[in-house]
Amino acid sequence: MVVIVYITTIILSGSVIDTNNIISKNNIIVLVVFILLAYVLSVIISNKFIVPLKRVEKGLKAVSEGKLPDISRIKSTEEFPEYQELMNSYVSMLKVIKKNTFDLNSQESKTEIILEHMADGVMAFSTTKEIVHMNKAAMRMLNITEVEDNFDSICKKLNLAADYSKIMYLPNYQSVEAKCEIGDLALSVVFAPFFSDELNPLGVIMIIRNITDSVxxxxxxxxxxxxxxxxxxxxxxxxxxxxxxxxxxxxxxxxxxxxxxxxxxxxxxxxxxxxxxxxxxxxxYNRVSFNPVTLNTIDTLKKICEKVRFEAEEKGHKLELICSENTPNIYVDKSSIEQIVINILTNSIKYTPDNGLIRIYAGPIENRVYIKVIDNGIGIPQKDLDRVFERFYRVDKARSRKMGGTGLGLSIVKEMVEGNNGTIVMDSKLNEGTEVTMTFPTTKG
Ligand SMILES: Nc1ncnc2c1ncn2[C@@H]1O[C@H](COP(=O)(O)OP(=O)(O)OP(=O)(O)O)[C@@H](O)[C@H]1O
Ligand SMILES: [Mg+2]
Missing domain, CATH: 1.10.287.130 (Signal transduction histidine kinase, dimerisation/phosphotransfer (DHp) domain)
Incomplete structure (x- = not known):
């Protein structure tokens, strides 16, 4: 084409090449014009036809490398009217890829967040038994810090004999469950295979659930x-x-x-x-409603003491009530407080050898009222102290049964104290005596 343009220009200019092949002055001008024309033409052609193609090519290369070109920087398709359709398709393709990538990323991060915050441990193993994913709960439960373990070492840690290939070739949606213990934890472990879109097995998922509480x-x-x-x-x-x-x-x-x-x-x-x-x-079953009312603490305790005085005196015990003058009112359910203190006092009467001393103290403590019952009875061994609030727990079953006890008294007391927003602590020394300290609210709220 360049040659044609050159010849045409020469002919049109009416110039001839002299016999000695020396280019005339006119010809030089024509040549310069020709070069300029050719340059301008090439720039126009390049801008119109090659630049947009180059841009699309560059963009596609970036997409293939996983990078998305900035759509806002792609000039208006009107700039390249010859390629309008191509540019429109290119831009809409980029928009679709961008949307899909965004959806995929947010789906992935959602799944990641769910997995990380699950209470259950989740682990995924490849076909070669390597760990490909493990959430924080699994790390915590199995005490793993680095991904150096594989399926076999994890099963060894859990003391489980699991056949990997059998699990991997289980039909879709089927799983195997096993129970095990690791330290203080009771665990339930579920194994299930996971598949590709074509239903080829890709590995095994392990879900570890802490079932200690339910056990x-x-x-x-x-x-x-x-x-x-x-x-x-x-x-x-x-x-x-x-x-x-x-x-x-x-x-x-x-x-x-x-x-x-x-x-x-x-x-x-x-x-x-x-x-x-x-x-x-x-x-x-929360079928008991506690109806707190404001009661005079000292009067309430005096009445309770009178109720157990006969029983105490039968065993020759001395019963003393010692209250601070500034003991505030107590805000509790009336029948609950009676049952609580009577239960504690009955224990002191029962578990103190004849002619013992039982003292009841009351007073203010940090915006609350405290009630303390101290006896000089047989006491409770240290190892049993934590368990006396359990249902049916008795330190000396035979002795308690002989005294008509069922071992339910303190468990009822504990539930009632908590139901009245109170606290209860027991302290004791074997053969020296027992001290029960309770606190209760003084006012509403
Ligand atoms: N003041 C105490 N001194 C010594 N041991 C006590 C005292 N209070 C409770 N215990 C021990 O705690 C156990 C549990 O007490 P709890 O009141 O629950 O049951 P119980 O007195 O045996 O029976 P129940 O109260 O149901 O009639 C008792 O069996 C006893 O061994
Ligand atoms: Mg009792």
Missing amino acids: KTDNVRKEFVANVSHELKTPLTSIRGYSETIMNGDLTYQEIMRFSKVINQEANRMSRMVSDLLQLSRMD
């Missing part, structure tokens, strides 16, 4: 049922035994009276236990 609750429930059965069986056995003896006849009046007394005592114990259990169950 504990389950054990407490089992223990509770065993305790109730045992506690009911003992009095029932003696009731049956004594009543059969009476029915067999040949007994003196005194014997009949003695056996009947035992039957009556055992029946009373059973009925007390059943009503204690019902009370606990009502509190468990």
Whole structure:
């Protein structure tokens, strides 16, 4: 084309090449014009046809490298009318890629956040058993800090024998569950394979759940049922035994009276236990409403002392009430506070050898009222102190049972104290005595 333009220009200019091939002055001008024209033409062609293609090519290269060109910097498609359709498609393609990338990224970060904040441990293993993902909960539960473990070492840590290939070739949506213990933790571990879009297995997912609390609750429930059965069986056995003896006849009046007394005592114990259990169950299901009222602390304690005085004096105990003059009013449910203090005092009376000393103190403490019961009784060994608030827990089962105790008193006390926004702490020294300290609110709120 350049040649054609050159020849045409020469012809049109009417110049000729002289015989000696010397370019005339006119020809030089024509040549310069030609070069200039060719340059201008090439710039125009390049701007119109090549530049937009180059830009698209550069943009596509960037996309292939995972970078997105800035759409706002792409000049208006009107600038390249010849390629309007191409440029429109290019821009809309970039917009679609940008939207999809954004959706994908936000989906990924959402999944990441969910995984990281899950209470359950989640781990993913490749087909070669390497860890490809592990969330914080899994690290915490298994005490792993670095990703140096693999499926086998994790299973060893958990004391589990799991067949990797069997799990990996499980049908879609099927899983295997196992239970194990690691330190103080009880864990439930679920293994499931994960697949590609074409349903080829890509590895195994492991979900680790901390079931320590539910195992504990389950054990407490089992223990509770065993305790109730045992506690009911003992009095029932003696009731049956004594009543059969009476029915067999040949007994003196005194014997009949003695056996009947035992039957009556055992029946009373059973009925007390059943009503204690019902009370606990009502509190468990929040069916007990505590209606706090403002009470004069000293008057309330005086009345309670009078209620147990006879029982205390029967054992020769001295009962003393020592209150600070500035003891504030107490804000609690009236019948609860009576039952709480009577339970504590009854324990002191029961577990203090005859002629003991039981003192009740009351006074202000940090915007609250404190009530303290101190006895000089048999005391509680240190190892049992934490457990005395558990249902049916008794330090000396035989001794407590002989005294008619069921081991439910302090568990009821604890529930009631908490229901009245109070606190309770027990301190004791074996063979020296026991000290129970409670605090309660003085006013509403
Ligand atoms: N003041 C105390 N001195 C010594 N031991 C105590 C005292 N108070 C409680 N205990 C111990 O704590 C155990 C639990 O007390 P709790 O009041 O719950 O049951 P209990 O007195 O045996 O039976 P219940 O109160 O149901 O009739 C008692 O069996 C006893 O071993
Ligand atoms: Mg008791």
